[in-house]
Amino acid sequence: MTSVEISIATPADRERVLASLVPAFANDPVLRHLFPDDATYPAYAAVFFGHLFDKRVAKGTIWTVGHGASVAMWEPPAPVAEPVAEQSLAGQLPDDALARLHACDEAVHAAMPGGPYWYLGVLATHPDYHGRRWGQAVMQAGLRRAADDSLPAVLETSTTGNVEMYRRAGWEVAGTVTDPLPIWIMQYPPR
Numbered sequence: 001m002t003s004v005e006i007s008i009a010t011p012a013d014r015e016r017v018l019a020s021l022v023p024a025f026a027n028d029p030v031l032r033h034l035f036p037d038d039a040t041y042p043a044y045a046a047v048f049f050g051h052l053f054d055k056r057v058a059k060g061t062i063w064t065v066g067h068g069a070s071v072a073m074w075e076p077p078a079p080v081a082e083p084v085a086e087q088s089l090a091g092q093l094p095d096d097a098l099a100r101l102h103a104c105d106e107a108v109h110a111a112m113p114g115g116p117y118w119y120l121g122v123l124a125t126h127p128d129y130h131g132r133r134w135g136q137a138v139m140q141a142g143l144r145r146a147a148d149d150s151l152p153a154v155l156e157t158s159t160t161g162n163v164e165m166y167r168r169a170g171w172e173v174a175g176t177v178t179d180p181l182p183i184w185i186m187q188y189p190p191r
Contacts, residue, residue: 009062016068021049024124029158063141070125070134074142077116111175118146120155153188
C-alpha cells in the first residue's frame, strides 16, 4: 500500500466526510433499511452520519484521508454503549425511520460482545477513490489505538462481501443478528 497522509478529523472536515459517506453507503443494506426511499435517502443519510460525526469528532477518533475522502469513525471504550437513536435525531428524521433505527440499534447492541472494546462504527471511502486502500489505512489507525489500549476492536457489517474483506484484514465473526436484517458482528483480534 502506498503511504497516505492520515489525519484526525476536525469540525471543518464535516461536509467532506458526509459527502463521502452518503454515496459510499447508498447500497448498504442497513442504510437502505433505515432510509429506503431514493428521493429522501441523501438527506436522511446525511443527518444520520452528521449525528455520528458530531458525537465523535471532539473525541479525536475519526481518522481520514483527504479530509474525508476516506473515513473511519471509531468510538472509544465506554462503560455503557450509547444507542444511536437519541433525542437529538428526533425532528430531523421521520418517526418511521427513527423506529427502524431504534430497532436496528437495539438488535446490534444486544449481539455485541461484553467487556470494553474499540468500536468501528463507520468505515467508507468515497466511490471516486475506491481501490486505493485508503479504507485499510484509516481502519489501521483505529486498530493501532485499540492495540495500544490492549483491547479488541468490534464492528458490524450487513454485506457478505464486507465480511470477507474484514476477514482478510484479520477480523473474525463474533456473532450475528437476523432481525430486522442480517448483520455480522466482527471482532479484531479474533477471540
